[in-house]
Amino acid sequence: MKRDILSNKIYMYFTEFFSGMGVMAVELGASRLLAPYFSSSQIVWTIIIGTIMIAMALGNIYGGRSADRDPSPCILYRRLLVASAWIAAIPVLGKYIIILISGLLIFTISTNFLVIAAFAACMVIFVFPLFLLGTVTPSLAKYTVGSLDDSGKVVGQLGAANTIGSIIGTFLPTFVTIPAVGTAVTFLIFSGIILLIGLVYFFSKRTHIRTCVICIVIYVLCAVFGSSDSFAFWQSDLTYEGESIYNYLQVAEDERAIRLSTNVLFGVQSITMKEDGLTGMYYDYAMAAPVMVYGSPDRGTAAGDNGLSMLILGMGTGTYGRQCSRYFANTDIEGVEIDGRITDLSYIYFDASPDVPVTTYDGRAYLQTIDGKYDVIMVDAYQDISIPFQMSSVEFFAEVYDHLNADGVMVVNMNMRSDTEGNINEYLSDTIAAVFPSVATVDVRGYTNRELFAVKEGDVAARFDAGIDYIRKNGVGSDSTDEELVALMSAVKDGMQEYEGGQHIFTDDRAPVELLGMKEIDGMIRDEVGYYKSVYERDGIDGVLGEIL
Numbered sequence: 081m082k083r084d085i086l087s088n089k090i091y092m093y094f095t096e097f098f099s100g101m102g103v104m105a106v107e108l109g110a111s112r113l114l115a116p117y118f119s120s121s122q123i124v125w126t127i128i129i130g131t132i133m134i135a136m137a138l139g140n141i142y143g144g145r146s147a148d149r150d151p152s153p154c155i156l157y158r159r160l161l162v163a164s165a166w167i168a169a170i171p172v173l174g175k176y177i178i179i180l181i182s183g184l185l186i187f188t189i190s191t192n193f194l195v196i197a198a199f200a201a202c203m204v205i206f207v208f209p210l211f212l213l214g215t216v217t218p219s220l221a222k223y224t225v226g227s228l229d230d231s232g233k234v235v236g237q238l239g240a241a242n243t244i245g246s247i248i249g250t251f252l253p254t255f256v257t258i259p260a261v262g263t264a265v266t267f268l269i270f271s272g273i274i275l276l277i278g279l280v281y282f283f284s285k286r287t288h289i290r291t292c293v294i295c296i297v298i299y300v301l302c303a304v305f306g307s308s309d310s311f312a313f314w315q316s317d318l319t320y321e322g323e324s325i326y327n328y329l330q331v332a333e334d335e336r337a338i339r340l341s342t343n344v345l346f347g348v349q350s351i352t353m354k355e356d357g358l359t360g361m362y363y364d365y366a367m368a369a370p371v372m373v374y375g376s377p378d379r380g381t382a383a384g385d386n387g388l389s390m391l392i393l394g395m396g397t398g399t400y401g402r403q404c405s406r407y408f409a410n411t412d413i414e415g416v417e418i419d420g421r422i423t424d425l426s427y428i429y430f431d432a433s434p435d436v437p438v439t440t441y442d443g444r445a446y447l448q449t450i451d452g453k454y455d456v457i458m459v460d461a462y463q464d465i466s467i468p469f470q471m472s473s474v475e476f477f478a479e480v481y482d483h484l485n486a487d488g489v490m491v492v493n494m495n496m497r498s499d500t501e502g503n504i505n506e507y508l509s510d511t512i513a514a515v516f517p518s519v520a521t522v523d524v525r526g527y528t529n530r531e532l533f534a535v536k537e538g539d540v541a542a543r544f545d546a547g548i549d550y551i552r553k554n555g556v557g558s559d560s561t562d563e564e565l566v567a568l569m570s571a572v573k574d575g576m577q578e579y580e581g582g583q584h585i586f587t588d589d590r591a592p593v594e595l596l597g598m599k600e601i602d603g604m605i606r607d608e609v610g611y612y613k614s615v616y617e618r619d620g621i622d623g624v625l626g627e628i629l
Contacts, residue, residue, distance in 0.1 A: 085284040086153055092220050093241045098273050099160070099216040100245030101252075105270040106167060106213075107132050108253040110206050112263040113170070116328040116343055117178050118198040121466055121594040127195065131202040132210050139214015146215065147222035154288065156219040157281045161291060163212040164275035165298045171264035171306030174205050194601060213274075217242060259325050259421075268303050275299055319429060324421030331429050338429055340397050340422070349462070350397035350422075352430045356406060358568060362493055362529040363400045365522055366458060367565065368544060368572050369491035369533055370408050373455045374556060375547030376487035376538070387411055391454045391483070393443035393471070394461030394493075397426035401436055404456075407565050408556050414454075415439070416446045418461075444470050447479045455485050459492040466597040467494075472508060473586045477515045477534075484536045489543075490516070492532040496600035504596035505530055506584055513581025520544075522576040532579070541578060548573070 085091050110128050111120055118124050146155065178201045185197050220238055225231045249270070257266040275295060282288045319338070320331035327342040337359075340350040351359055358364045370388050373379070387410030392401055395415030404411050415438040417423050423440065426432035439446060443461045457480050461471050470476060480490050492512065494505045505521075509532060513519045516534035520541060523530050533540050548569050555562045586593070 085281060086223065089224050091281070092224050093237065095156075095160075095277055096216060096220055096238050096241040097245040098277055099213050100242035101249035102163075102167070102245075102270050102274045103132070103136070103210060103213050104246045104249030105253050105266065106206065106210060108250065108258070109170070109263055109267050109270075110202065112258060112266075112323065112328070113174050113205075114178070114198055114201065117175075117182065118194050118201075119343060119466065121597075123195060123594050123598060124198050127198045127202055128206075131199065131207060135207040135210035136214040139211040139216075140218055142211070143215025144218035144222070147219045151222050153219075153223055153281070154285075156215065156223075157278045158288065158291065159212040159215055160274055160278040161282075161295045163209040164271045164278065165295050165302075166209040166212075167267055167271035167274065168299045168302035168306070170205060171267050172302050177201060177204055192598070194598060254325065258323060262323055264306055268299075268306065271302075272299065320425065322421075324419050326419045327422070329421060329425065331425060333429075340425065340430070350399045350426075350430065352397065352399065352402070358564065359399065359403065361527060362495075362524045362531055363403050364568055365524050365529075365531045365572050366400060366460075366491045366493065367403060367407060368522070368531070368547075368569060368576075369456045369458065369489040370404060370411070370556075371547035371551065371565075371569055372489045372533065372535060372540065372543040373487060373547070374550040375543035375545065377546075378487050379550065388455045389453075389485075390414070390456040390458070391452075392416065392458045392460065393446070394459065395426075395438050396422060396460070397430035398432045398436065398438075399430075400458055400460065402432075405433075405436075406557070407561050416441055416443050418442050442468075442470075444476050444479065447483055450483070453483055453485045453488070455488050457484060457488070457490050459490065462495065466594050467504075467508070469586075469591040469593050470588070472511065472593050473588045473591050474511050474514055475588045477512050481515050481536060486537055488536050490534045492534075494530045494532060496528055496597060498600050500599075502584060502596075504593060504600055506582065507586055507593075507596060508532070509579050510582040510584040511586045513579060514585055519579040519581065520576050521579050522572055525571075525575070533576075541576070544569075544573060544576065 107128060110132070111125060114120075114124055114128065143156075178197075181200050181204065182197045185200065186193060189196055217238060221235050224234050224238065253266050253270075257269055261269075278295070279292050282292050315332070317332070318330055319333045320329070322329050330341045332339050332341070335354070337354060338352045339348045342349050348361075351361060351363075353359055370390070373388060388404075388408055390401070390404060390411060390413045392398075392413065392415045395401065395417035398415065401413045401415060405413065413436050415436060417438055417440060420440040423432075423438050426438075427434065432438075441449075443459070459471065459480065461468060477490075484490065490512075492508065494508055496504060498505060509519065509521065512532060512534050516536065518538065518540045519532060519534045521530055521532045533544075535543055548566060550556075551562055551566055551569075557565070
């Protein structure tokens with residue numbers, strides 16, 4: 081007589097272990113699937129975790145009731161086959177579903193777009209397979225508990241197996257599979273594991289063979305058509321597209337420049353011009369910071385004297401450092417970039433100089449490990465589209481203050497310009513003004529960026545005027561670059577406004593940058609799609625498609 085695969089219960093513990101692993105792997109895969117479209121902020125993570133917990137809770141309830149009604153293990157393992165097929169299909173269909181949901185919602189809602197769109201995408205893509213995986217624990221508890229005498233022990237062992245699997249399913253995607261083979265293949269790997277659990281069970285019992293074959297065919301098709309890691313599937317001319325531990329990364333190139341983006345929908349994070357010159361972006365405006373350093377009365381008067389020392393927190397591919405090196409002679413630059421893969425790309429595609437040291441580290445943590453002081457500290461660290469909360473607080477800016485020389489200047493790139501009351505830039509500006517004696521801002525023409533300058537001594541406006549005069553008289557680069565720099569700084573001066581601090585202060589304990597940033601993104605989306613909304617209201621979807629195509 082053939083022995084049942086479940087007779088010694090070991091296979092049930094394997095099932096529990098790998099289902100727990102699969103749940104966490106899908107959760108982490110979900111964050112990477114959504115991040116290029118909605119960011120990887122705490123808000124998006126909250127949506128993912130909340131949605132998955134809803135699915136698991138419903139699965140627990142249904143699984144327990146189902147096992148009481150019909151305690152056949154075949155029902156559970158059929159669910160695993162279906163869950164594995166669904167998860168395998170996510171790399172094939174998930175990104176199209178996200179774009180479809182976003183396209184439908186963007187014309188129907190005007191607030192909290194990213195929150196609602198991310199929640200809807202999670203519900204459609206992830207709830208069903210995780211609901212099925214949620215039925216595993218109560219079902220196995222029904223099958224494995226032989227008597228009340230050992231019920232606590234058995235349920236505890238099942239819980240331990242699930243937890244250990246979840247731990248491994250947390251670390252493997254983050255540190256191994258996603259960086260090595262990407263999000264799409266990660267879904268396929270863990271889908272394959274769950275599929276194998278179901279196949280081994282049914283093949284051992286020689287039943288449900290047709291269902292098994294169908295699931296195998298689906299998995300193979302998904303592996304063939306879903307192994308691509310392209311999130312911007314509508315773009316066929318990307319120079320590079322890939323993933324790191326922290327980011328989705330995209331390099332695009334045209335006849336004028338090479339650009340890096342970490343999000344398919346929002347903005348450019350770094351740029352290199354193919355011909356030397358100004359970028360036309362915020363990097364140019366931010367060069368007002370070293371100009372202010374030269375406006376200090378302590379600076380020398382001969383060209384090239386007293387070169388600059390500069391620290392860039394959020395180095396990216398080194399755009400700001402390259403611009404400063406070109407326009408300011410004898411500039412000593414250090415960079416800090418948390419994503420080492422971005423640094424690698426800077427050498428491959430962006431002509432970064434190997435002579436400029438770049439440390440792979442968190443910007444704030446780096447400041448806490450060094451004693452050095454700098455003439456300029458540039459704060460340009462972003463987690464997708466929002467400033468990390470730990471680099472927005474009064475405690476952080478006090479760290480920056482302490483690492484500036486007496487005549488030092490801090491420049492902060494703020495990428496969501498807004499004039500609404502209590503916006504994120506107002507909070508950041510108030511926070512910085514609570515630390516530095518003089519603060520000024522300037523809006524970047526044609527972009528949503530606003531640059532903030534803060535000096536440790538003196539007055540921003542006076543230092544800026546003196547710096548421009550210094551360059552005119554003494555020069556800081558070549559004749560051609562000095563002339564170009566002075567012309568740019570004159571334009572920057574026209575838009576610069578001194579800032580008086582208020583009461584909106586970020587602290588380490590309270591810095592809701594993501595919620596405030598989400599409000600500004602809503603406004604940006606409204607502005608961007610306003611025209612298409614009017615077309616949609618007048619001519620319907622056909623009119624919108626006509627405009628786009």
